[in-house]
Amino acid sequence: MSEERMSVIVTTIASLLFPFIFIFSFYVIMHGHLTPGGGFQGGAIGASAIVMLIVAYGAREVYKKASDEKLSIFESVGGLLFVLVGILGFILAASFLSNFLVGEPIFGNIPPFGSNPGELNSGGILPLLNIAVGMKVIGGLASVVLIMALAGGEKK
Amino acid sequence: MFEIGLILLSIFMVATAIIAVWFKDLLASTISLAAMSLLLSLYFYMLHAPDVAIAEAGVGACITTALLVITIKNTERMEEEGGEEE
Numbered sequence: 562m563s564e565e566r567m568s569v570i571v572t573t574i575a576s577l578l579f580p581f582i583f584i585f586s587f588y589v590i591m592h593g594h595l596t597p598g599g600g601f602q603g604g605a606i607g608a609s610a611i612v613m614l615i616v617a618y619g620a621r622e623v624y625k626k627a628s629d630e631k632l633s634i635f636e637s638v639g640g641l642l643f644v645l646v647g648i649l650g651f652i653l654a655a656s657f658l659s660n661f662l663v664g665e666p667i668f669g670n671i672p673p674f675g676s677n678p679g680e681l682n683s684g685g686i687l688p689l690l691n692i693a694v695g696m697k698v699i700g701g702l703a704s705v706v707l708i709m710a711l712a713g714g715e716k717k
Numbered sequence: 718m719f720e721i722g723l724i725l726l727s728i729f730m731v732a733t734a735i736i737a738v739w740f741k742d743l744l745a746s747t748i749s750l751a752a753m754s755l756l757l758s759l760y761f762y763m764l765h766a767p768d769v770a771i772a773e774a775g776v777g778a779c780i781t782t783a784l785l786v787i788t789i790k791n792t793e794r795m796e797e798e799g800g801e802e803e
Contacts, residue, residue, distance in 0.1 A: 589771070597767035605775030612783045702780055709784060713791035 566618050575617035582610040586695075593691035594684040600691040604698025611703040620710035629704045629711075636700025643693040646686050660685035723763060730756045741796045747785040754778040 566572055589596075590603035615623050647658045654661040662669045662685040670683045730753055737749040754777035761770040 598771050599768070602768065602771040602775060605772060605780065609775055609779035609783075612780055616783055616786065702776075706780065706783055706787070710787050713787060 566622065567616075571617050575613050579610055579614060582613070583607055586610065586699075590691055590695040591688065592681070594687045595679040595681065600694025601698050603691075604695040605702060607695070607699045608702035608706075611699070612706045615706055615710050620707060620713075623707060624711060627703070627707075629707055632700045632704040632707065634700075636697050636704070639693045639696030639698075639700065642696070643690060646689050646693065650686065658686070658690075660687075662686050662689075719763070723760070726756055726760050726763070730760070741798075743789050743794055743796060744786070747782055747789065750785070751778050751782040754781070 586603045586607035588603075589598040589606060590600060593599035593603065611623070611627070650659040650661050651657050663671065668682060668684055668686070668688050670680055672680045672683050733749050733753040733756065737746045737753065740746045740749065754773060758770045758773040758778065761767075761773055
């Protein structure tokens, strides 16, 4: 039963909603230094989009597109990116995770003083760390659910 | 008005938690737990913690529910009668 896909209404709505949820997840991750949310929250939303596909289409269909090895590699790249940014701060500036991007063209603008709506191109290394944590959370949570659904399908 | 909203939310949360324990149909219990998690995220939002609210809505209401639904799919749906009384 678990290998079958659900009815055509459920699969159509799931595939219709998937890009919107994923883009909302990217929005939450990218605006992590300005608005509520951040790497973990956006990653949980993105993983829930993949989980919705697993529930609607069955684990086998999702496994063809995104196997657990691919998701594991994605997760590991996120963790490595976090450590790499930290060590780059050690090399280029004072200490581990120090903000070496201030004044640079990427993420380096200093927002004006006082109350302002915030600027996306600011924050230094914080958006990079948010992207790393988001990749790690998407890979981890999605692969946990995928492995569990696959194991249940094999037992039947 | 704010306190009335918080009290109503608390009552609904306790009601959904009791319903989740009381049902014999485990799928209905899972949906009731998802409703409790959603009400909890609304509670966090009203207490000015939108960060925790987003995390609770993503993890508690979606991924936990999906995990429990997958587990119920591969085991039994109905709870056994008198199984805990011995």
